[in-house]
Amino acid sequence: MAETTTFREVMAEIIQRITEGPWGPGSLLPGEVELAEEFGVSRTTMNRALREVSELGFLDRKRKAGTRVRMAPIRQARFEMPVVRAEIEKTGAQYRYQLVSRAVIVAPDWLRARMRLKARDKVVHLVCLHFADGVAFQLEDRWINASALPQAVEQDFSAVGPNEWLVATVPFSEVEISFLAAAADARMVAHLGHAPGDPVFCIERATWWQNAAVTLVTLAHRQGYRMTTRY
Amino acid sequence: MAETTTFREVMAEIIQRITEGPWGPGSLLPGEVELAEEFGVSRTTMNRALREVSELGFLDRKRKAGTRVRMAPIRQARFEMPVVRAEIEKTGAQYRYQLVSRAVIVAPDWLRARMRLKARDKVVHLVCLHFADGVAFQLEDRWINASALPQAVEQDFSAVGPNEWLVATVPFSEVEISFLAAAADARMVAHLGHAPGDPVFCIERATWWQNAAVTLVTLAHRQGYRMTTRY
């Protein structure tokens, strides 16, 4: 079948030559035209192949300077961040959601500073649990800006989780995600089964829409949780 | 002189329409031909723009089904993982490296299992510190497979860090990266200034080359460290 060579095949061969072949770290590759000729493809296709390999982090490309193999190849890691439900159901486990607490209050100072809220802005504070096969998997601590999203005050989050509700309700224009290690507080001890002070892997995500704060969420994970990616 | 519209401009407009405009979550976009006509570009360019926006995680594309706005837009997070030296020097701080300990031993059982080593394989065990302006920033705990890399036994790591040495010496074909929260052990207490049991943000990276284990490294960070990314 493969009469024409695809850019994917070219990519595979390029990566092969980088990882196991003659193109060691730091070495300079031949130019696009020369490579295109060697592989029997058009320069367009060769360009696509080289661009994609470069996006994978293997190559460094600069006009005039040429294409060079990166010294430190793994400069970026992509992490899939599925919705909890999907992450749990993918493992074959059964997903269950539970609302722990819900309150509408005036935003505390630290939250105002963190999310650039105005004084006296009201927020909805939610605490929820996500279970995998009945075992607590993730504790969600979420703040929603009620000034920007008045609907959030009416919304009853006992059935549908705030994440799924938000995602279907409001767009976003700015996102900030952090990974960090925290010490288990009383709430985590109560719901996730940690001992007080245990290290907990947390993801914090802040979202804005047109400069207005939408939501801040901290996701605390069960003990021993790892976020892993492979190449 | 922007006589011709670039795919980047098209991308920006598309993202605008998704995040703040008429194309809400779940909505179906017009076909490539129609959009190309509207924007006054070729289908090739429109395809490139849509493909890249889709790679950013905003769109879902399927043949025949068309292009649809993702319900959960932030499905993947990209984290830059620079070499420590670069990460530190980027902040303007001065970088310093120090070798703490070095030993050549037979691989312990847990390491053999973790890295698929053969029985009685020897490994080089290194502990190193990376300082930013004289303050300990990262503690590196590294194992190098001496059977696959005999040069590592000869190498004196007192001046140049093992990471920089490895990167310039050996290629790789398989990488596994994990993020996790661990409790500070004695070594971290001694070198990073934690209290025993404090939560520590760790990165673990395992590397193979042609199915042979190359190295396993755990990078423990100073207290309060966060890995952050923004959109």
Next chain:
DNA sequence: ATGTTTATTATGTCTACACATAAGGAGTCG
């Protein structure tokens, strides 16, 4: 020797066109 201009060159990107491929949907048949 040093700073400035100019040419060269490799990558970046747009266009127009053609064919490939996956998958939804209509129509057909048991």
Next chain:
DNA sequence: CGACTCCTTATGTGTAGACATAATAAACAT
């Protein structure tokens, strides 16, 4: 009604050619 086939359609990808742009290197002037 269900299962199958076939057609249609939107995206996926390859080609050839042209111009744009950044960055190095060479030539030049100070």
